[in-house]
Every structure is written in structure tokens, then in C-alpha cells.
Amino acid sequence: MLKIDNLSYSFPEKDLYTNISFTLEYGQHCAFIGTNGSGKSTLIDIIMDPEKYMFDGTLEMYPNCRIGHVSQFSQLDKTKEITVFEYIGEDFIKLQNEITSICTEMETSSDIDTLLEKYQQTLDAFNAINGDDFENIIDKNLNLANLINYKDLMISELSGGEFKLIQIIKAMLNSPDLIIMDEPDVFLDFENLNSLKNLINSHKGTMLIITHNRYLLNHCFNKILHLENMELQEFDGSYIDYNFSLLQTKIELQELAAADNAELERNEILINKLRVIATENAESFRGKTLNARVKIQERLEKRRIKAPFVDIKEPNISLVTDNEPEEAIALKVNNYSVAFDDVLLENVNFEIKSNDKVAIIGSNGTGKTTLLQEIFENNHDSIEINEHIEVAYLSQLQGKTLNDSNTILEEFFDAGFKTCQEIKSYISNYGFEEEIINQKIGDLSGGEKNMLQLAKLSSSKANMLLLDEPTSHLDTYSQVALEKAIKNYKGSILMISHDFYSIVNCMDFVLIIEDKTIRKMSMRKFVKMIYANHFDKDYLEIxxxxxxxxxxxxxxxxxxxxxxxxxxxxxxxxxxxxxxx
Known part of the structure; x- marks a missing residue:
């Protein structure tokens, strides 16, 4: 289906790939993983439009290969007056109308041969996408995504997560040879994420999907591509098996590296002794022995086991506060309500203590982000923040907290840093190398922007953090690093998240939105609810x-x-x- 051989590509400010190679066979569901900014989305752009890029190596595609593409940042068109069914079946309906039009034209035209040829071409295209059965196929996929009741709904009425699923259904129904998706899971709620899993697993064709979502990685893929340090590792098998393979390789390589280090240390001690002897006694044989030992040491250095590919740098995220508050009520929400066209939340009441770590969960479009923004702005009569609490905010809309036209350096000067060296040292902990410090923020990947948000957030040293989907776009290593930072943070956290791994690993309790209100749920009940809906009985314990x-x-x-x-x-x-x- 797709073969890439010895491909290399660079940006002006950094190299992305060096002689990477892989193949995709028919029917493979391939997860494309790697740290933020490693070039995954760029490689997909190259596959989609190779003529646009100057790269070394070769890219071979199955002849006449049709690609279905679901982009990372697809926007819902609120003005489009079209139903879900009409949007998904757009190509089918167009061909159906063409066939009807040709048949009507044939009734009065004298040029029957030309029309017959046109009719046959259109009919072939219609049959190629199972046109006779297209309505049943749409219904089947809407059922898989738990969206069958949305069939006659206007596209403009969908939430962002629902629209993403509709886009995926449309891409699948057009029967492409290869479907490429770039982080289709971002911002999906629990139910929509499960629907995405069902859609992926139901598809018989070839798929290449960039994702960092641990739920999808564990349940959807039979091939892994891992892009790291300008190299690519290819693995035929599940993500769980791949991680185990990486761990075994790490153990083997680290054992070899330890043996090499021990031998180097022993040889270095012997060389130092020989140098002392040669200085005191200039006999030629001692000089020859010393030279021989130095050459051995040089050979040992050359063959020395280097840091393995599996030893991936986990960023050092540190969430700190200079003003650790005494235990008290940090935030109180009394009879809070919010409405746009409809009431989203009504008479909501809850409070958070100064060291509580709390997750807000609920379906897409239920008012979570609005609530978090109003807490940050702190100008609503129903919201009361303790006078000793300083609040910092991470937005899922990264442009709210970052200036895309700034360089990374300018952004941190604006945040109060005094010297270039101070900035370089600080952001290196978050995985940013010195050579990209003058890169525009607008050119960064979604994951890199979220890491910058976390770096700015921590530098504020606030004692209450409002986090809106903080793990979105982050690679799995950064997600784990963030979980560690949240656990070690001494202040309070209110976090919107659909990542139940992070919620289970970090939070004290959950605020769940149901029926336009919020109720408190213990972590034990939350875990039971999630695993009852998504996993087998013993999965959590295992x-x-x-x-x-x-x-x-x-x-x-x-x-x-x-x-x-x-x-x-x-x-x-x-x-x-x-x-x-």
C-alpha cells in the first residue's frame, strides 16, 4: 500500500528524519507515535502531497491509491445548512443525482452513445463505493458511533467531538485505500472516544493514525511506527507488546552498557598506573604497553553501547508554588448557572480545598470550559475565590495563553524572565532545545504548545491551577511526566479532562456534569463507572x-x-x- 525508503527531511532550524524506512500493508491499522515536535504531522503532509516537499529518499504508493484524510484541526462550519446524513452521503448523493440527470437527458437526446458512456462511468463510480447500499452503511456506522439519532440533525448543531466522529464516518464510507488521521481523539469525551475505538476496529482497510491516547493505543492497532531522535522504529504487533519489547531491549542494552562502563573504568585505572610508571621509568617496553592500552581504550570507546533508542527523554515538568496555603476553602461555587441558546448548567454548587486535586468530567458541550474560564476571570457573583489564592490557567484554546506571533524567547521575556540564558535553562526541562528558542510559537506542534503553556503556568508559581484538557496533544511520555508533576504539586487543581488514565492516576475526586448540574463522585465510584463501561471485570486490577x-x-x-x-x-x-x- 505504502513504502518509504531512506527518507530524510529537514526544516531550516532542525533536522526531522534521517534515512527512515517503513511499509504499510493492506488491512494494517498502524499507530504513529513519538515525542511532541518529532515530525509526525509533517511526515503525513509529505505522504499526502509529496510533490510539495524536497526530501531525500523514495516514497512509493499503491497505483491510484485513494487517501481519506481527517486533519488534526478540522473546524465545524456552523453556517452550513445540511443534515448529518447529507454531509456523510455527499458523494453518494452527488453520483445518484448525476445518474438521475443522465437518465432524464437520455429521454430527449439524440446523442445516446455519449450519454451511455457517461452513464456507465458514473454507475461504475457509484458501485465502487457500494452506492446501492449506502444508506444502510451510513446507518450501521452511525450506530457504531452511537449517533444514529443525529442522522437528521443539522451539522451546525453538533458539538466539536460529534462532528469529528461524523468526519471519520464520512472518510470511511468513501472506501479509500488508505485512511490517515492526525490525533482524531483530541477533546473527545468518554463516550465519543469509545465510539472512535469501535469505528477504527470495524474498518477493514488500511489506517495510519497519529495518536497519544493510551486507551486507543491499547485497543485498536496491530502495527506501531515510533518516530524518535530522527529515527523510526517499525513494529508489527500491538502497542502493549511493543512497549514490552522496548523494555526487554532496554534491559539488555543497559546491561551491556554497564559491562562496557566497568571495562572502561578498569582500563582507565590501568592506563593511569602505566603513565606513572612510564614517567618514573622511561623503558621503551613500558611506553609500548601504555600506547597499547590507550589504543584498547579508544576501541572500547568506539564500540561502547550508546544510550538506546528506547531511552526516551521524559520532560521534567515541575508545578511549583511559592505560596503554599494553609488548608482552607480555596474555591466556592454557589448557585452557578450558565446558558447560551439553552441552559447548560443550573444552580451548581461545590467547593474545593486548598490542596484538593479535582477533575471535572462530562459530555462535550456541557459547559465545562465556560465554568473554568469564569472561575479564572473571577467576576461572577456565584464564584468566590479565597483571598490567599493565586490562580493560573491552561486553555485548550492555546491562543488564549500563548502569542503565536512571538518566538519562544519573546514569550518568556513577556512572562517576566530577565535573561536569555535563564529562559534557555528553564525551558530545556520541558524538552525545548536551544536551537529552536527563536522559533515562532505558531509554527510549533499542538503538543509543543501545550508544553509551553505548562512551562509558563509553573513559572507563575500560583497555588491554584485551572487545567483545561492539559494532556491533549501531549505524547505519552509527557503525559506521564505531567501526572508526576500534578501528584507532587502542593496547591489545588481543577482539571477538565477526558483522559481517564490521568484522572485515575492524579485526582482526589471527580465533579461529574449530569442533567445540567454537578455532583461530587468519589474516585472509587468513578473508576468503577469507567471500567464497567469500557473494560472487562478484571482489567483494572491486572x-x-x-x-x-x-x-x-x-x-x-x-x-x-x-x-x-x-x-x-x-x-x-x-x-x-x-x-x-
Whole structure:
């Protein structure tokens, strides 16, 4: 279907790929992963329009390959007066109307042969996309996405998440040879995410999907492409198996690296002794012995095991506050209501203590972001913030907190940093190399922009954080780093999220929006609800045990205890098999 061989490509400010190669076969569902800013979206752009880019290497596509594409930032057209059915079936309806028009024209035309040829071409195109059965196919996919009741709804009435699913259904129904999607999961609520999983798994054709969503990664893919450090790793199998393979490779390489280091240290000690002897006694054989040892050391350095590809840098996200408040009520919301065309929230009441970490959850379009913005603005009669609380805000609309026309350097000067060196040192913890410090923020990836938001947020040293979808666009390593930072943060957090991994790993309790109001839910009940809807009965327990064993392996590797790490990896493999039953 698709073959890329020794492809290299660079931007003016950095190299992206060096001689990367991979193939995509018919029917493969491939997850495309890698750290933020590694060039995943750019590679998709190259595949979509190779003539536009000057790259080295070759890109071969199946002849006449038709590509369906769902972009990362697709916008809902609120002015388009068209139903969901008409939007999805646009190509079918167009061909159907053409066939009807040709038949009508044939009744009065004398040029029957030309019309017959045109009729046959249109009919072939109609049959190629299963035109006779297109309404049943649309219904089947709307059912899979739990959107069958939206069939006759106007497109303009959909939420952003619902529209994303409709776009995906449309892309699938046109029967492309290859479907490419760039982070289709971003901002989807729990139900819509499950619908996306069902749509992906129902599709029989080839798919290439950029995603960092751990739920989709664990349940949808049979091939992994991992782009990292300008190199690409190709793996045929599930994401869980791929991660286990990476861990085994890491153990092996780290053991070899430890042995190499030990040999280098022993040889260095011997060289130093020989240098002392050669200085005191200039016999030629001692000089030859020293030279021989130095050459051995040089050979050892050359063959030394380098940091493995699997040793990916996890950013050092640090959420800090200079003003850690005493335990008290940080935020109180009394009889809060909000409405636009319809009432979204009505008579909402809740409070958050100064060290609470709380998630707000609910379907797309239920008023979560509006509530968070009004808390940040703090000019609503129903919202009361403790006078000792300083609030900082991360927006899912990154342009609200970042200036796209600024360079990274300018953005942090605006945030109060005094010197260029101070900025370089600070943002290096968040994965930003020195050479891109003068890059425009508008040219960064979505994940890089979210990392910049987190860096600015932390530099404010506020003691209450309002986070609106903070894990969106972040790669899985950054998501884990953010979870660690949230756990270590000493202030309070109110976080909108559809990432139930982050909620389960970090939050104290949940505020759930249902029937236009908010009720408090314990983490135990939340976990039970999520796993009842999305997982088998024992999945949570097995996954928690898996995470515990992975932590033990990580500690064993830090101590260079490779015997223990190998024994634990066998235990981990047994747990992984249980997850795949």
C-alpha cells in the first residue's frame, strides 16, 4: 500500500528524519507515535502531497491509491445548512443525482452513445463505493458511533467531538485505500472516544493514525511506527507488546552498557598506573604497553553501547508554588448557572480545598470550559475565590495563553524572565532545545504548545491551577511526566479532562456534569463507572499490577540489578497475556 525508503527531511532550524524506512500493508491499522515536535504531522503532509516537499529518499504508493484524510484541526462550519446524513452521503448523493440527470437527458437526446458512456462511468463510480447500499452503511456506522439519532440533525448543531466522529464516518464510507488521521481523539469525551475505538476496529482497510491516547493505543492497532531522535522504529504487533519489547531491549542494552562502563573504568585505572610508571621509568617496553592500552581504550570507546533508542527523554515538568496555603476553602461555587441558546448548567454548587486535586468530567458541550474560564476571570457573583489564592490557567484554546506571533524567547521575556540564558535553562526541562528558542510559537506542534503553556503556568508559581484538557496533544511520555508533576504539586487543581488514565492516576475526586448540574463522585465510584463501561471485570486490577511491576523494573534498572529486572519482566509478560485474553 505504502513504502518509504531512506527518507530524510529537514526544516531550516532542525533536522526531522534521517534515512527512515517503513511499509504499510493492506488491512494494517498502524499507530504513529513519538515525542511532541518529532515530525509526525509533517511526515503525513509529505505522504499526502509529496510533490510539495524536497526530501531525500523514495516514497512509493499503491497505483491510484485513494487517501481519506481527517486533519488534526478540522473546524465545524456552523453556517452550513445540511443534515448529518447529507454531509456523510455527499458523494453518494452527488453520483445518484448525476445518474438521475443522465437518465432524464437520455429521454430527449439524440446523442445516446455519449450519454451511455457517461452513464456507465458514473454507475461504475457509484458501485465502487457500494452506492446501492449506502444508506444502510451510513446507518450501521452511525450506530457504531452511537449517533444514529443525529442522522437528521443539522451539522451546525453538533458539538466539536460529534462532528469529528461524523468526519471519520464520512472518510470511511468513501472506501479509500488508505485512511490517515492526525490525533482524531483530541477533546473527545468518554463516550465519543469509545465510539472512535469501535469505528477504527470495524474498518477493514488500511489506517495510519497519529495518536497519544493510551486507551486507543491499547485497543485498536496491530502495527506501531515510533518516530524518535530522527529515527523510526517499525513494529508489527500491538502497542502493549511493543512497549514490552522496548523494555526487554532496554534491559539488555543497559546491561551491556554497564559491562562496557566497568571495562572502561578498569582500563582507565590501568592506563593511569602505566603513565606513572612510564614517567618514573622511561623503558621503551613500558611506553609500548601504555600506547597499547590507550589504543584498547579508544576501541572500547568506539564500540561502547550508546544510550538506546528506547531511552526516551521524559520532560521534567515541575508545578511549583511559592505560596503554599494553609488548608482552607480555596474555591466556592454557589448557585452557578450558565446558558447560551439553552441552559447548560443550573444552580451548581461545590467547593474545593486548598490542596484538593479535582477533575471535572462530562459530555462535550456541557459547559465545562465556560465554568473554568469564569472561575479564572473571577467576576461572577456565584464564584468566590479565597483571598490567599493565586490562580493560573491552561486553555485548550492555546491562543488564549500563548502569542503565536512571538518566538519562544519573546514569550518568556513577556512572562517576566530577565535573561536569555535563564529562559534557555528553564525551558530545556520541558524538552525545548536551544536551537529552536527563536522559533515562532505558531509554527510549533499542538503538543509543543501545550508544553509551553505548562512551562509558563509553573513559572507563575500560583497555588491554584485551572487545567483545561492539559494532556491533549501531549505524547505519552509527557503525559506521564505531567501526572508526576500534578501528584507532587502542593496547591489545588481543577482539571477538565477526558483522559481517564490521568484522572485515575492524579485526582482526589471527580465533579461529574449530569442533567445540567454537578455532583461530587468519589474516585472509587468513578473508576468503577469507567471500567464497567469500557473494560472487562478484571482489567483494572491486572493493569494496576502491571504498573506496579513496571515501577519495580524501573527501580531495578536504576540499581543495575539486571537479574531482578529480567525476573520481573517475566512476571510482566504473564500480566500482559492476561490483558490480551
Amino acid at each position: 493493569e494496576q499490577n502491571k504498573k506496579l511491576v513496571e515501577t519495580k523494573i524501573e527501580l531495578a534498572l536504576k540499581d543495575n540489578d539486571f537479574t531482578l529486572a529480567k525476573a520481573l519482566s517475566e512476571e510482566l509478560e504473564a500480566l500482559i497475556k492476561l490483558l490480551q485474553i
